[in-house]
Amino acid sequence: MELENKKIKIQAKNLNVYYGAKQALFNINLEINQKEVTALIGPSGCGKSTFIRCINRMNDVIDICKVDGSIEIDGSEINDKKVDVVMLREKIGMVFQKPNPFPKSIYDNIAYGPIIHGLAEEKNQMDNIVETSLKKAALWDEVKDRLDEPGTSLSGGQQQRLCIARALSVSPEVILMDEPCSALDPIATAKIEELIDELKKSYTIVIVTHSMAQAVRVSQKTGFFHMGKIIEVDSTDKIFKNPSNKMTQDYITGRFG
Amino acid sequence: MAGTGHTVKSYEEEMQSLNDNLVKMGSLTETQIAEAMAAVIKVDKDSVDKIVKNDGSINELRSIIDEQITTVLVKRAPMAVDLRITLSTLKISHDLERIGDLAKSIAKKVKPLPIDLPDELIGSLRRLGDLVQKQLKEVLDAYLNKSKDKSIEIWKKDEQVDDLTNLAMNEVANYLQSDKKNLEIATHLLFVTKNIERAGDHITNIAESLYYLIEGEYLEGARPKGKPIDS
Numbered sequence: 001m002e003l004e005n006k007k008i009k010i011q012a013k014n015l016n017v018y019y020g021a022k023q024a025l026f027n028i029n030l031e032i033n034q035k036e037v038t039a040l041i042g043p044s045g046c047g048k049s050t051f052i053r054c055i056n057r058m059n060d061v062i063d064i065c066k067v068d069g070s071i072e073i074d075g076s077e078i079n080d081k082k083v084d085v086v087m088l089r090e091k092i093g094m095v096f097q098k099p100n101p102f103p104k105s106i107y108d109n110i111a112y113g114p115i116i117h118g119l120a121e122e123k124n125q126m127d128n129i130v131e132t133s134l135k136k137a138a139l140w141d142e143v144k145d146r147l148d149e150p151g152t153s154l155s156g157g158q159q160q161r162l163c164i165a166r167a168l169s170v171s172p173e174v175i176l177m178d179e180p181c182s183a184l185d186p187i188a189t190a191k192i193e194e195l196i197d198e199l200k201k202s203y204t205i206v207i208v209t210h211s212m213a214q215a216v217r218v219s220q221k222t223g224f225f226h227m228g229k230i231i232e233v234d235s236t237d238k239i240f241k242n243p244s245n246k247m248t249q250d251y252i253t254g255r256f257g
Numbered sequence: 258m259a260g261t262g263h264t265v266k267s268y269e270e271e272m273q274s275l276n277d278n279l280v281k282m283g284s285l286t287e288t289q290i291a292e293a294m295a296a297v298i299k300v301d302k303d304s305v306d307k308i309v310k311n312d313g314s315i316n317e318l319r320s321i322i323d324e325q326i327t328t329v330l331v332k333r334a335p336m337a338v339d340l341r342i343t344l345s346t347l348k349i350s351h352d353l354e355r356i357g358d359l360a361k362s363i364a365k366k367v368k369p370l371p372i373d374l375p376d377e378l379i380g381s382l383r384r385l386g387d388l389v390q391k392q393l394k395e396v397l398d399a400y401l402n403k404s405k406d407k408s409i410e411i412w413k414k415d416e417q418v419d420d421l422t423n424l425a426m427n428e429v430a431n432y433l434q435s436d437k438k439n440l441e442i443a444t445h446l447l448f449v450t451k452n453i454e455r456a457g458d459h460i461t462n463i464a465e466s467l468y469y470l471i472e473g474e475y476l477e478g479a480r481p482k483g484k485p486i487d488s
Contacts, residue, residue, distance in 0.1 A: 212334075212336055213334055216336075239337075240336050240337060240340075241336075241337060241340060241341070241473055242337065242341070242472075242473025242474070243337055248337075249337045249338055250261060252336045252337055253263065253335070253336050253337050253338060253339045254263050254264050254265060254268065254333075255261045255262060255263050255264065256264065
């Protein structure tokens with residue numbers, strides 16, 4: 001299957017990342033298409049999480065971390081000093097491995113982002129954002145009668161969907177997911193995967209996963225990282241049926257090392 | 258072709274056992290076709306029962322392979338080359354089983370044959386049978402060596418099988434025309450000829466599966482076809 005000629009949303013060019021003296025990413029060049037799911041796979045420590053943390057400049061908070069090279073979103077350099085990181089992160093939501101709801105009510109978990117970004121002036125506007133975000137995250141029907149209960153009272157899978165709803169509440173364009181299902185059971189995982197399918201119609205999604213089966217199920221493009229380098233990027237179909245690189249093949253078939 | 262083995266040893270053993278069973282099946286099928294053809298050429302009626310009975314071993318291996326593949330799919334969710342090996346083994350084992358069935362059908366036609374068939378007729382069947390046996394041996398060797406070039410060569414050579422089939426069909430037609438009483442025997446011989454040709458088709462299927470296993474792509478384009486009868 002040929003990669004369709006889609007619009008590039010995110011483009012990394014010659015990206016290098018260092019943690020102190022240790023180089024974590026080497027000359028990464030990667031294009032991420034708009035409104036598509038890109039899966040990043042590779043063994044632990046290969047740099048895939050470091051890479052997605054570059055996309056919303058999460059590495060800024062690590063003192064010893066130095067990023068050079070370029071990441072453009074819609075053609076604009078995000079590492080530019082003039083870029084407002086808060087605004088950048090409004091555009092790029094992130095969901096982590098372990099669901100991390102705030103110790104607040106379900107409602108306030110969703111309302112928090114829109115409040116700090118000043119997205120709603122009136123209560124009914126905020127109600128609307130909360131409802132829409134929860135609906136988009138396929139959680140509304142399960143929580144609509146208990147919005148004032150703590151987010152932490154939900155099941156693991158529901159908490160993860162709450163975190164996705166929270167990310168959606170500030171109307172992002174890109175959603176980064178760092179192993180979003182690794183702490184979830186198969187049914188909760190299936191619900192998140194179903195949600196990813198739905199969300200890709202409106203958002204650009206980058207997902208880091210250790211599950212090959214998940215990468216095959218949810219993504220259209222897959223990138224294989226190894227020791228800080230990108231080894232192969234191609235359509236997911238090609239990567240899992242007939243990868244070009246032997247190292248990719250050895251990794252996905254369980255022959256590594 | 259995968260180079261290093263799987264980290265999980267039992268996965269490695271399962272794939273090896275799958276390969277061993279397919280090779281065993283190939284070797285049995287080769288013997289069956291060779292013996293069925295020899296029985297036709299020599300009109301050796303005594304060997305028929307043994308050939309019919311031995312087909313059971315091929316069927317049994319196919320069932321074992323089916324079961325092993327189901328297990329591999331469920332347990333391992335094979336990817337990339339492992340996925341292609343698994344799918345190709347499934348298809349190849351079914352083609353081998355069909356070739357085994359055809360060998361059995363050919364053998365069954367020997368019993369009613371007279372011992373004094375014309376030399377030209379026997380000669381044309383022998384040439385067709387020899388070519389199909391050679392194709393089968395080569396495709397099994399190509400599988401062992403994972404030879405892409407050989408798989409293409411065998412695939413293309415089916416044209417010659419078609420040509421020799423047409424010649425054999427013409428000989429059967431001549432035999433029938435020489436005496437209308439030959440109708441029943443000629444009908445049996447037409448089935449024998451057609452069955453050898455069908456075995457050739459399954460061999461080209463195997464070549465296609467092998468090519469997919471090696472390249473991850475399908476052999477494209479129409480296979481060359483032999484000339485139709487009387488052209």
